[in-house]
Amino acid sequence: MRPSSYADQVYGHVLQDILKGVFPPGSRLPSESDLSDRFGVSRPVIRDALARLRLDGLVEARRGSGTYVLTTPSRSLPDLADLTDISRFLRYQELRFCVEGNAAALAAERRTDKALGDIIEAHEQFSSQVARGLFLPESDRRFHLSIAEATGNEFFSMALEGPNVSLSSFMNVSLSLTRSGSPARARKVICEHADIVEAIRNKDPIWARVAMESHILQARRRMTNGDLDP
Amino acid sequence: MRPSSYADQVYGHVLQDILKGVFPPGSRLPSESDLSDRFGVSRPVIRDALARLRLDGLVEARRGSGTYVLTTPSRSLPDLADLTDISRFLRYQELRFCVEGNAAALAAERRTDKALGDIIEAHEQFSSQVARGLFLPESDRRFHLSIAEATGNEFFSMALEGPNVSLSSFMNVSLSLTRSGSPARARKVICEHADIVEAIRNKDPIWARVAMESHILQARRRMTNGDLDP
Amino acid sequence: MRPSSYADQVYGHVLQDILKGVFPPGSRLPSESDLSDRFGVSRPVIRDALARLRLDGLVEARRGSGTYVLTTPSRSLPDLADLTDISRFLRYQELRFCVEGNAAALAAERRTDKALGDIIEAHEQFSSQVARGLFLPESDRRFHLSIAEATGNEFFSMALEGPNVSLSSFMNVSLSLTRSGSPARARKVICEHADIVEAIRNKDPIWARVAMESHILQARRRMTNGDLDP
């Protein structure tokens, strides 16, 4: 087992305890050494897991006082995914943030009319499916890959998917959250896609980058912030 | 008169003609040499004005065919501002994009509890005013300056305002648009502010930067895209 | 054959003609339609190839006048690589720019002492080999991957290499150029690596990103700008 997968497991267990209300918002987590005893792993592993929880906005370190729970993540999470997978999902979003943000900017600069047509078609298919209550990871994936392909640089789509990684497996998790959420949440996702399309249509690389980066960060936030649930 | 102010005037006149429907969406603008005759300025000035209209997403160049109108800007614009000022407003937004995007990231990293308190207070004051139908440039300015000040670097707020430039004079234009718009539009502005506050509270510099950049680009878009009007 | 590989071939042929002096610096390239006849491909393919040559700083478009040769690339290129591969190399650098720039920033934020030790060891091995005249792609690859791994996010190294892509095959081309160049050129490469190491050691994510981005752009430039040869 890779060392970092211990941290993923600790992350998953602490997340589960936050979800169950064992650690409600405002409460203090046990100390590093208590957590180390509890999970039977070394303190650097605990520290790594806590660092990720902080980065995901779930907990906050207060100087000289400890680590406090900030927020309760989406309550639908445990039904959707093995909790030890959440940390892996969030690490993948970190890669997508830079690869897709850059791809959107390059697509805005270089897109041919044909490539724009493919993006619009993928956007309309996904939107009309969502309007009918269908959330298909494959359609979301097609939208994102059509943008990567509009760069004219095949390495961008290759960077997003590999032998054991596909966009659609990760999209499955976030689309399940969207499906289980309110219609307002689904509309917000479609609006975020529409912004990206408009920026690429207008050939505005700066806006295209920001619109894509914002969309990917919001997907993370819909997962880690249960307040956004209906 | 500075050379670039000729381009500002041409920009303003073409914008006015687009607003009046002289050049409706989908129509082709006169050629560079026709515009040059019409406005009595040299072709480089015309080219500069057209470049800005393209950058603002109002027109599009089609290879070997000319420049076409893409969209009609907000119809409330001519009541709000001297049209030759719009280009100046948009240039100022370009500076804000980089200065405030960076300031938000640094604020997220370094903000003290006191500085966060000031940001939240400014945010709540502005929100509650807007809820009562009040759109005060000075309150919007206070929100943005409280973020610049949370960097602990006085040069950020100094870069935003100078002897003849103040945030609030520019905010007056965009707030008037918001006021004349639908309640949904006002709610969207408040949500964008709330995102920035949440990112700075969570000490997430990457999200804080993207949230601020996105807010500033949306302000530009509310001005140049009349489809967003109610 | 994928459409974009036609453009790669045109790129390679024009590059070869620039290298051979058929098109010396300052000369004008044939028109799009002449190139289209010459290579028997459609004009959009020609346009794509010219766009890449412009982006690589080899040629420049002058409004209403045509495309002019700016610079002669490194004369060692044709011995090093199939010329139709150069465009592929440059597209891969475009991906590395965003993935490795971001990885360097995250490595600076999160690196453990162990991860820093691995980076320093890889840096010292590569430097001492270069000092002895050895330019091993595998050592250069190890340096870059040690930084991707210091992010604690396995997706960064996965994005750089895939089933048919490895860093070392691309590094082979640029290291051959370095080997065939002056000792000053080799020292410059080592200094660029040392800057990246110093930034990660100092935990300065902003500097780490810029140092890595700068290194990757300079590698591109060493390939496309023959003036840098001894």
Added chain:
Amino acid sequence: MRPSSYADQVYGHVLQDILKGVFPPGSRLPSESDLSDRFGVSRPVIRDALARLRLDGLVEARRGSGTYVLTTPSRSLPDLADLTDISRFLRYQELRFCVEGNAAALAAERRTDKALGDIIEAHEQFSSQVARGLFLPESDRRFHLSIAEATGNEFFSMALEGPNVSLSSFMNVSLSLTRSGSPARARKVICEHADIVEAIRNKDPIWARVAMESHILQARRRMTNGDLDP
């Protein structure tokens, strides 16, 4: 007195003690509460000063152990500037990083031939003066402002200078360091400028941004890292 100027003073005093060898590289600084007693200021002020020293790469925090000196800054510093000004200089560089990095990218996109001519002229004047041993802040300032002006957006140069701030007063400090340094150091500054010029000439906004950001970070480093002295 503004609260942050206490931190500037503490920063200056600790810097002076590092320069004098009171705290040599590798030694541990006194604890926060000892420093608080020593300088008669509160612990948040001490923390702020230490945070800046860390950010400038002069000291390093080791978990559970304290703050250690990493490097000795340039020994010429105390002759050049009031030490309490150093922190102010470094804060100004932080603003320049984002404003000038963005300006360089926009200049590469939009520069007219006339604007490029102004940049090249300023570059050549500064280079030939430096070759003759002359380091004039006004010439360095002219180079940087010619780039800000090539954006066609007057707000960029306005952001860099204000009623009480001018580029040349800050440049005076860094040029004095360059003058007191080796000829190799002066050549490095000129090479950094030449890279920026080449990127703007080639109309490459990505390279122009990175070249400018790199130049500004290296100026900071020449000040805080005495190892770079001859």
